[in-house]
Amino acid sequence: MMHQAAIGLGVHLRVLAQRPDDPAALVTPGTVIGDHHDFEALKKFADGCDVLTFDHEHVPTDFLHELEEAGVAVRPGPDALVHAQDKGLMRRRLTDLGLPCPEWSLISTADDLADFGTVVGFPYVLKTTRGGYDGRGVWVVDDLDAAKVVLADATERGIALLAEAKVPFVRELSAQVARSPHGQAAAYPIVESLQVDGICREVYVPAPGLPDAAALEAQRIALTIAKELGVTGMLAVEMFQTAEGGVLINELAMRPHNSGHWSMDGAVTGQFEQHLRAVLDLPLGEVRPVAPVVVMANVLGLDLPDVYPAYKHVMARDPGAKVHMYGKSVKPGRKIGHVNVLGTDFDDAVERARHAAAYLRGEIDE
Amino acid sequence: MMHQAAIGLGVHLRVLAQRPDDPAALVTPGTVIGDHHDFEALKKFADGCDVLTFDHEHVPTDFLHELEEAGVAVRPGPDALVHAQDKGLMRRRLTDLGLPCPEWSLISTADDLADFGTVVGFPYVLKTTRGGYDGRGVWVVDDLDAAKVVLADATERGIALLAEAKVPFVRELSAQVARSPHGQAAAYPIVESLQVDGICREVYVPAPGLPDAAALEAQRIALTIAKELGVTGMLAVEMFQTAEGGVLINELAMRPHNSGHWSMDGAVTGQFEQHLRAVLDLPLGEVRPVAPVVVMANVLGLDLPDVYPAYKHVMARDPGAKVHMYGKSVKPGRKIGHVNVLGTDFDDAVERARHAAAYLRGEIDE
Numbered sequence: 001m002m003h004q005a006a007i008g009l010g011v012h013l014r015v016l017a018q019r020p021d022d023p024a025a026l027v028t029p030g031t032v033i034g035d036h037h038d039f040e041a042l043k044k045f046a047d048g049c050d051v052l053t054f055d056h057e058h059v060p061t062d063f064l065h066e067l068e069e070a071g072v073a074v075r076p077g078p079d080a081l082v083h084a085q086d087k088g089l090m091r092r093r094l095t096d097l098g099l100p101c102p103e104w105s106l107i108s109t110a111d112d113l114a115d116f117g118t119v120v121g122f123p124y125v126l127k128t129t130r131g132g133y134d135g136r137g138v139w140v141v142d143d144l145d146a147a148k149v150v151l152a153d154a155t156e157r158g159i160a161l162l163a164e165a166k167v168p169f170v171r172e173l174s175a176q177v178a179r180s181p182h183g184q185a186a187a188y189p190i191v192e193s194l195q196v197d198g199i200c201r202e203v204y205v206p207a208p209g210l211p212d213a214a215a216l217e218a219q220r221i222a223l224t225i226a227k228e229l230g231v232t233g234m235l236a237v238e239m240f241q242t243a244e245g246g247v248l249i250n251e252l253a254m255r256p257h258n259s260g261h262w263s264m265d266g267a268v269t270g271q272f273e274q275h276l277r278a279v280l281d282l283p284l285g286e287v288r289p290v291a292p293v294v295v296m297a298n299v300l301g302l303d304l305p306d307v308y309p310a311y312k313h314v315m316a317r318d319p320g321a322k323v324h325m326y327g328k329s330v331k332p333g334r335k336i337g338h339v340n341v342l343g344t345d346f347d348d349a350v351e352r353a354r355h356a357a358a359y360l361r362g363e364i365d366e
Numbered sequence: 367m368m369h370q371a372a373i374g375l376g377v378h379l380r381v382l383a384q385r386p387d388d389p390a391a392l393v394t395p396g397t398v399i400g401d402h403h404d405f406e407a408l409k410k411f412a413d414g415c416d417v418l419t420f421d422h423e424h425v426p427t428d429f430l431h432e433l434e435e436a437g438v439a440v441r442p443g444p445d446a447l448v449h450a451q452d453k454g455l456m457r458r459r460l461t462d463l464g465l466p467c468p469e470w471s472l473i474s475t476a477d478d479l480a481d482f483g484t485v486v487g488f489p490y491v492l493k494t495t496r497g498g499y500d501g502r503g504v505w506v507v508d509d510l511d512a513a514k515v516v517l518a519d520a521t522e523r524g525i526a527l528l529a530e531a532k533v534p535f536v537r538e539l540s541a542q543v544a545r546s547p548h549g550q551a552a553a554y555p556i557v558e559s560l561q562v563d564g565i566c567r568e569v570y571v572p573a574p575g576l577p578d579a580a581a582l583e584a585q586r587i588a589l590t591i592a593k594e595l596g597v598t599g600m601l602a603v604e605m606f607q608t609a610e611g612g613v614l615i616n617e618l619a620m621r622p623h624n625s626g627h628w629s630m631d632g633a634v635t636g637q638f639e640q641h642l643r644a645v646l647d648l649p650l651g652e653v654r655p656v657a658p659v660v661v662m663a664n665v666l667g668l669d670l671p672d673v674y675p676a677y678k679h680v681m682a683r684d685p686g687a688k689v690h691m692y693g694k695s696v697k698p699g700r701k702i703g704h705v706n707v708l709g710t711d712f713d714d715a716v717e718r719a720r721h722a723a724a725y726l727r728g729e730i731d732e
Binding site: 003004007009010026029030265268285290291319323326327337342 | 376
């Protein structure tokens with residue numbers, strides 16, 4: 001998707017991919033196959049690039065510091081990116097900035113677990129500060145004993161834990177902003193994201209019924225984070241909206257993000273184009289939606305190995321549905337594409353996007 | 367631009383390009399360098415492709431017939447495509463279909479020239495039926511002597527000529543339609559194209575002030591051509607609008623066409639995506655514009671070898687201008703990119719698109 005934007009801008013994109021069948025490798029000429037955990041591979045790849053940027057947050061910041069010292073323009077830079085890698089650092093920094101977070105505490109001992117339980121009560125949330133293991137990085141613990149089991153396992157693996165209050169949110173919001181090295185910033189409309197089992201299913205643009213003041217506050221938070229952390233490129237700030245109408249920051253992503261895919265068809269400037277404009281220090285593009293309502297629905301792999309017949313059906317049923325397929329192999333739960341729908345009526349747009357995604361997923365057959 | 371659409375659709379595009387620095391070759395992996403006038407190169411390239419399509423009309427139809435006989439799906443097929451290659455065949459066929467053309471006649475002798483002058487008067491237009499030479503393929507001849515000079519030169523080169531009346535048109539229109547092998551068709555809104563010295567400078571969507579009946583008639587003409595000639599993929603029908611309000615067909619293009627570039631940002635389904643959907647026999651996409659007014663302005667190479675500083679200026683001045691650059695080397699008069707602007711007010715959208723293109727062209731510096 002970044003390459004689509006690069007073609008439009010006339011920008012030459014080189015990709016470092018782990019495998020030849022990575023989606024980006026399949027569509028981008030001159031892709032280099034290599035591991036971003038291998039500094040020599042990274043250094044060789046960066047040689048001759050005007051700007052180095054990312055579609056995930058997993059490149060070690062030590063490497064990025066070394067590349068910066070060698071003169072490579074790394075955007076976002078490691079001092080910003082580390083806050084998307086390490087949730088403990090992120091909480092510390094956002095709290096110091098006075099930005100609204102759930103109650104949180106770094107956890108080293110069983111006493112820390114008990115103390116945090118005293119403050120926020122059970123159940124609460126334990127998270128690995130960096131990445132996860134066995135496909136998990138988040139646990140909701142109902143009592144101290146359960147918390148101790150998680151801690152023991154993490155300690156054995158040498159993994160640091162963060163505790164967070166379990167927020168009784170009414171819905172999840174996401175704020176996307178772009179920021180360029182010379183400090184220009186642009187804020188997209190605040191969107192609502194519907195999560196099921198921790199996976200984003202749908203995004204509604206703009207977040208239905210969100211008062212202007214709340215939307216402005218969410219945008220202000222994201223712009224503050226972008227500026228204070230020195231983010232360049234796209235930043236997504238996932239938030240909880242509480243029953244009182246306020247927001248609490250959940251996670252940060254410093255790249256084009258799933259909650260911004262709607263903008264590819266639904267805004268004057270899509271987030272991939274915006275990310276490239278930002279990291280290249282080109283002036284940012286207009287973020288205005290091109291329709292009163294935009295809905296994005298993710299296509300998750302289920303048990304439909306060949307989506308092609310479904311694809312034809314969806315296109316025939318709804319000629320206005322914008323189906324994006326990523327060329328990934330289909331695995332249960334994996335995001336293999338998304339559908340954008342532009343509309344004027346919210347319920348109608350949701351029905352259209354949801355139906356298309358469900359059909360492509362194989363959940364329905366009519 | 368076709369590759370941008372292919373990425374979105376999850377379709378694997380292979381490109382046969384004449385040179386490694388052709389724009390398509392620069393952005394598409396696995397590009398094959400070869401000459402489409404070389405049948406073996408073409409055959410080898412087509413091997414393993416589900417569908418063969420084109421971004422120009424210059425592949426010899428003999429080759430395409432042979433490929434079809436060998437089982438390759440050629441879309442549009444040679445029996446359609448030949449009408450975009452040979453203006454004499456095109457005029458014969460459209461006239462037989464009862465579609466409105468300027469007066470025309472095939473020219474073999476000086477007597478033919480005189481006879482045609484008697485019918486339509488001088489000046490009239492002479493065209494090569496296929497391609498051109500020395501960069502020219504169209505002459506406006508003021509009298510019989512001038513016509514004879516063109517004929518003598520063409521005869522010496524073994525080139526066939528077509529004479530056409532010089533139409534006193536009030537403006538030029540273009541009708542884009544898509545048609546798929548199973549016969550589904552979709553008609554985009556009729557657009558006006560502003561030509562200067564025979565080169566398209568700007569396109570206005572929809573054609574300002576065009577009565578509904580005239581727009582429907584222009585769409586009907588294009589749909590009839592697509593059906594009767596068996597076109598698959600995008601078809602552009604360039605037309606003259608006469609003082610009486612009717613239209614006369616000028617040229618055909620069986621591919622995504624400059625007069626349809628507005629649709630990349632301005633319609634729910636852009637013409638490159640539509641072309642791929644059509645030739646792959648996927649259901650066609652919605653052709654509705656996403657704004658009341660869309661204006662496209664071509665960026666023509668002038669004497670600004672490095673457009674990058676101008677690019678930054680244009681983006682900063684108008685964050686909503688969608689600038690597309692083709693990665694072509696800059697030569698005077700060459701189309702090196704285009705700008706799309708979405709708007710609500712016609713004059714404002716024209717000013718924005720025109721200004722951006724002129725700035726990128728180096729014609730203005732503020």
